[in-house]
Amino acid sequence: MGCGFHSIVSEMKFHLLLICVAISLGPLPGLEAGVTEEQMWSAGNLMRDVCLPKYPKVSKEIADNIRNGNIPNSKDSNCYINCILEMMQSIKKGKFQLEPTLKQVDIMLPDSYKDEYRKGIHLCRDSTVGLKNAPNCDPAHALLSCLKNNIKVFVFP
Structure with missing residues (x-):
């Protein structure tokens, strides 16, 4: 029951979460x-x-x-933010993911938020460039701070 088991359990929890999110959203007429x-x-x-x-x-x-x-700037809070941004497919290994993020905007946000978020995302697309993920999850802090400063109706889980 070493790391392999823990990894499998974590992966199962992630897939269960995706299923729960899909169920909670109900049928979507389209993206x-x-x-x-x-x-x-x-x-x-x-x-x-x-x-x-x-x-x-x-x-x-x-x-x-x-x-x-x-948004505090500490290792723990930054890595918590990173965890959520990774689940949202906005960050992967400290790198901002433009296309998956835009896709999530279409799927996960009410229509009234979408234009504002698309603008903010494009303004923040380079906010993680040159930042190292380890050990303090700095790219997640930089991205979320940028989004908060550039989006009028800021939302975050």
């Missing part, structure tokens, strides 16, 4: 159709429930502050 705010927050809460236990130094209060746009 162009957004979700309701309630569905967006439900999916976000599922991601949060997976990432928070991985970073015990990030309390629910800290996570709530991040959700409200108060």
Whole structure:
């Protein structure tokens, strides 16, 4: 039951999360159709429930502050943010993923958020360039801070 077992369990939890997100969103008429705010927050809460236990130094209060746009710059909070951004397919190994991020905007956000988020994403596309992921998850902090500063209606799980 070494790392291999832990990895398999983590992978299973991730796939279960994706299934739960898909179920919570219900049938989508197409990628162009957004979700309701309630569905967006439900999916976000599922991601949060997976990432928070991985970073015990990030309390629910800290996570709530991040959700409200108060983004601390510490290893634990940055790696919590990284966990969520990886689940959202926005970051992979510290590198921003433009196309998967834009795809997630289409799937996971209500229509009223989409244009603003697309603009912010394009403005922040280079915010992780030159930053190292280890040991402090700095690219995640830089990306989320940039998005917060460039998107009027900021949302984060």
